[in-house]
Amino acid sequence: xxxxxxxxxxxxxxxxxxxxxxxxxxxxxxxxxxxxxxxxxxxxxxxxxxxxxxxxxxxxxxxxxxxxxxxxxxxxxxxxxxxxxxxxxxxxxxxxxxxxxxxxxxxxxxxxxxxxxxxxxxxxxxxxxxxxxxxxxxxxxxxxxxxxxxxxxxxxxxxxxxxxxxxxxxxxxxxxxxxxxxxxxxxxxxxxxxxxxxxxxxxxxxxxxxxxxxxxxxxxxxxxxxxxxxxxxxxxxxxxxxxxxxxxxxxxxxxxxxxxxxxxxxxxxxxxxxxxxxxxxxxxxxxxxxxxxxxxxxxxxxxxxxxxxxxxxxxxxxxxxxxxxxxxxxxxxxxxxxxxxxxxxxxxxxxxxxxxxxxxxxxxxxxxxxxxxxxxxxxxxxxxxxxxxxxxxxxxxxxxxxxxxxxxxxxxxxxxxxxxxxxxxxxxxxxxxxxxxxxxxxxxxxxxxxxxxxxxxxxxxxxxxxxxxxxxxxxxxxxxxxxxxxxxxxxxxxxxxxxxxxxxxxxxxxxxxxxxxxxxxxxxxxxxxxxxxxxxxxxxxxxxxxxxxxxxxxxxxxx
Numbered sequence: 299x300x301x302x303x304x305x306x307x308x309x310x311x312x313x314x315x316x317x318x319x320x321x322x323x324x325x326x327x328x329x330x331x332x333x334x335x336x337x338x339x340x341x342x343x344x345x346x347x348x349x350x351x352x353x354x355x356x357x358x359x360x361x362x363x364x365x366x367x368x369x370x371x372x373x374x375x376x377x378x379x380x381x382x383x384x385x386x387x388x389x390x391x392x393x394x395x396x397x398x399x400x401x402x403x404x405x406x407x408x409x410x411x412x413x414x415x416x417x418x419x420x421x422x423x424x425x426x427x428x429x430x431x432x433x434x435x436x437x438x439x440x441x442x443x444x445x446x447x448x449x450x451x452x453x454x455x456x457x458x459x460x461x462x463x464x465x466x467x468x469x470x471x472x473x474x475x476x477x478x479x480x481x482x483x484x485x486x487x488x489x490x491x492x493x494x495x496x497x498x499x500x501x502x503x504x505x506x507x508x509x510x511x512x513x514x515x516x517x518x519x520x521x522x523x524x525x526x527x528x529x530x531x532x533x534x535x536x537x538x539x540x541x542x543x544x545x546x547x548x549x550x551x552x553x554x555x556x557x558x559x560x561x562x563x564x565x566x567x568x569x570x571x572x573x574x575x576x577x578x579x580x581x582x583x584x585x586x587x588x589x590x591x592x593x594x595x596x597x598x599x600x601x602x603x604x605x606x607x608x609x610x611x612x613x614x615x616x617x618x619x620x621x622x623x624x625x626x627x628x629x630x631x632x633x634x635x636x637x638x639x640x641x642x643x644x645x646x647x648x649x650x651x652x653x654x655x656x657x658x659x660x661x662x663x664x665x666x667x668x669x670x671x672x673x674x675x676x677x678x679x680x681x682x683x684x685x686x687x688x689x690x691x692x693x694x695x696x697x698x699x700x701x702x703x704x705x706x707x708x709x710x711x712x713x714x715x716x717x718x719x720x721x722x723x724x725x726x727x728x729x730x731x732x733x734x735x736x737x738x739x740x741x742x743x744x745x746x747x748x749x750x751x752x753x754x755x756x757x758x759x760x761x762x763x764x765x766x767x768x769x770x771x772x773x774x775x776x777x778x779x780x781x782x783x784x785x786x787x788x789x790x791x792x793x794x795x796x797x798x799x800x801x802x803x804x805x806x807x808x809x810x811x812x813x814x815x816x817x818x819x820x821x822x823x824x825x826x827x828x829x830x831x832x833x834x835x836x837x838x839x840x841x842x843x844x845x846x847x848x849x850x851x852x853x854x855x856x857x
Contacts (some may be wrong), residue, residue, distance in 0.1 A: 310443035310453040312373045313365070317457075319377045319437065320361035323492060324353065326429045327388035330395070331356075331489040332688065338483055341473070348475045355468040356490055362461045363493060370450055376442075378434035383431030384492045389422050390632065393709055394686070395764035397488040398495035402768050403502050404582040407428065410626050412641070414651065416687040417709050435815060485773040505600045515604055518591050519611045519823040522816065533790050535673045535819050536666060536745035538734050541585060542727065542753030543625055543682030545782040547572055549724050552784065555692060557699065559724040560636075562732035564782060569798045571783040576755045576809040579778040580768045584754040585629040588808035589826050602630075607635075608812045609635050609677070617819060618669050622658045623679040631675070641681075652690060655680045657732045659737055673819055674745075678734070682727055685766050688719035692726035699725075708765045716759050735786050747788030748818060753781040792820065 335352060339345040368376045381669040387398045396402060445453070469476050479486070488494050547553050551560045552570035563570075577594045579585030587597045589607040613619050613635055621632035625642040630632055640646040642659045648657030656680045666674060684692055686706040699718035703711035756778045758764035768780045783806070785798055813826035 301833070308453060308456045310445055310450060312368065312370070313453055313457045315362050315437065315440065315442070316364045316373065316377060317367055319381065319433075320357055320364055323380065324357045324360060324434065324709075328356075328489070329388065331486070331491060334486045334489050338479075338486065348472045350724065351468040351472055352479070355465055356493070358461045358464045359493060361390050362465075363496060365454055365457050365461065367576060369454075370444060370447075371757075374438050380492055381434040381437065382426065382430040383495070385426045385428075386422075386490050387495050388429070391489055391491065393421075393707070394766045395758070395762070396766060396768050397768055397770055398491075398498065399488060399768075400501050400505075401578065401580050401583050401770075403495070403498055405580050405768060408582055408626055408629065410641075413684070416684075416690070416706050419705070421707060428565050440465075460545040460775040464536045465538060468565050469746045485770070488770060491740075503812045515606045515610070516607045517610075517614075519608075519816070519825045521825075522611060522615055522821050522823045524615070524725050525822050527822050533744070533746050534671060535675075536738065536741050536747045537674070537818055538676045538678060538738060538749045538814075539815070540731060540734060540751040541625075541679045542678060542751055542782060543581065543680045543684050544755065544757045545683055545724060545727060545753035546756040546777055547574065547780045547782045548777065549721060550782045550784075553782070557721055559721050560728045562728050565734055566732065566786055567795050568735075568784055568786045569795055570586040570804050571752075571785065571802060571804075571806055573803055573805045574752060574780045574781050574783040575805070575807040576781045579771055579774045581626070582629055584808060585630055588752070588754070588811045589631045591812045592809075593809060594809050599630075607631055608815050609675070611674055611821075611823075612815065612819060615819070615821060617673045617675050619675045619677070621677045621679065622683045622769070624653060624658055625679045625684070628679065632676040634744075650693065652681070654684070654693065654732055655727070659733055662737060663740070666745075675815070675819075678857065679728070680727065682753070683720060683723040683757065685720075688716075688723050691723040696726045696729065697722050708760070713760055720757070720759060731784065738788060740784070742788040742790060745788070746790045746792060748791050749786040750783075750811075750818075751785075752808070752812070755779065756781050792818075 332353075335349065336701065339349060364377065364380065377631060380579055383640075390396050390398065429515040439656065549555055549559060550570060550572075551558050552563060552568075553572045558564075575594075576584050577597055578584040583599060584598075586599055586607070587594065589609060590597065590602045590605065591608070592601055592605070609619050609621070611630060619635040621628055621635055621637045622640050623632075623637065627639075628637065641653050642652060643649045644652040644715075646657035648654040649659050655678070663675065665676075681691060686708050689702050689704050699721050700716050702719040702722065703715040704719075705711065708716055731749070734751075736750050741747055748769075755767050756776075757767050758775060758777055759768070761775055761777055764775065767774075769775065769778055771779070785795075787793060787795055787798070816823060816826060
């Protein structure tokens with residue numbers, strides 16, 4: 299290209315390539331987006347012109363984004379990364395109905411090798427190779443003439459203005475439809491690829507950078523006071539909190555499910571809290587939220603990382619806290635308490651194709667014995683029903699419901715096969731919880747014993763074309779937020795099952811856990827003044843007079 303022609307360039311070869319890639323991604327990586335749009339604006343009802351304008355608008359918006367992010371020789375590499383990332387995002391949205399938002403990106407960063415392996419399959423690899431990797435290689439191999447900085451910037455400015463004009467021209471004839479689309483159908487935009495996952499990635503980076511110099515967490519519940527009744531002064535608490543994984547409330551026979559998925563728990567003197575709502579739809583959000591004193595509607599991972607959680611409060615008050623994990627990790631909750639990894643066969647003696655939840659009970663007898671005279675909290679973080687490979691979540695002897703889905707590509711299985719595999723995993727959780735209760739019964743005479751089980755979130759099993767979890771909470775289906783929860787109490791515990799039964803059908807949530815644990819250890823704090831009470835009379839009489847006066851209209855909360 300000679301100097302005369304070069305000075306006349308308004309759109310460089312890099313810009314043409316960027317425009318072509320934008321159109322390619324919109325055509326190949328947005329099936330879910332188009333399906334969601336056409337459900338609201340069907341072609342057959344005269345919406346064709348609007349739908350065409352919508353496609354052109356999002357293509358121009360994608361091109362505008364890439365125009366901002368690309369520059370000279372780096373353009374090929376940026377476009378290659380977007381091709382691969384967009385093809386992967388498209389696969390998960392199309393196959394599982396998931397949205398690649400901020401929370402999903404956090405889950406991705408926290409996913410270990412085993413969890414990632416559960417998601418890999420041939421169709422996924424083919425999709426990424428054909429629509430991501432091969433085009434990316436071709437783009438990287440493409441070499442255009444490098445223009446001066448002045449000409450490159452002029453071209454980018456011209457392209458940006460042109461794209462803005464095109465976007466305006468797309469919106470102008472359909473202002474009423476676009477007003478409806480942007481106001482009433484916000485959730486559809488979450489499926490726009492790559493614009494929404496790029497926005498989520500920028501948000502994630504911004505938050506992570508802000509947390510680098512955050513310093514130690516701020517103390518919470520600093521006015522905690524011990525209010526132990528005199529008749530219980532010689533007994534120490536031993537509570538096991540089981541953090542479940544992906545367990546829907548409607549799949550527990552304790553809650554009326556038509557299959558017997560809780561045969562062992564139904565023999566115990568327990569209460570199923572059947573109306574518990576989760577903080578979020580993913581482990582990365584729900585687990586930090588349930589241990590935090592931040593209300594669900596105000597919760598963010600960033601806020602929680604700057605504050606102590608209830609485990610920190612209990613440890614500060616002298617409770618021995620142990621976290622055993624058979625899942626990915628504690629999501630930052632157990633950073634300042636004793637932590638043990640039970641996905642490791644060196645610690646977990648019950649491992650076949652994967653380490654089993656019941657192995658977390660190994661050695662707990664010795665742990666309790668070594669801490670005589672001390673209050674103890676043991677947190678067991680389950681693998682539970684972690685999907686999509688539900689068939690891996692239980693030993694073969696628990697495969698009661700057959701046939702089962704034997705692949706991680708749930709769309710290839712029948713609904714019955716998916717349900718069977720999922721329900722078998724619930725059956726194994728029933729067995730695990732019965733073993734926890736059996737462990738606590740051995741210490742019932744020497745300790746005030748109790749078990750609380752609560753799942754982190756639910757799961758979509760094909761309802762509304764959605765699988766797994768992680769949908770933005772604003773429009774997540776109830777099956778992703780309505781979670782299973784069970785309570786068992788020993789004979790020496792301050793409360794009884796009779797006290798708890800009125801709450802079996804009461805609306806509760808993860809945000810109740812903070813105060814529930816403190817009250818379980820006879821601790822009061824102004825952080826827990828609410829309008830809910832579950833207390834036996836002998837415990838209520840022992841409450842400090844100062845707190846009694848302060849809570850005339852508000853009562854101590856417990857779920």
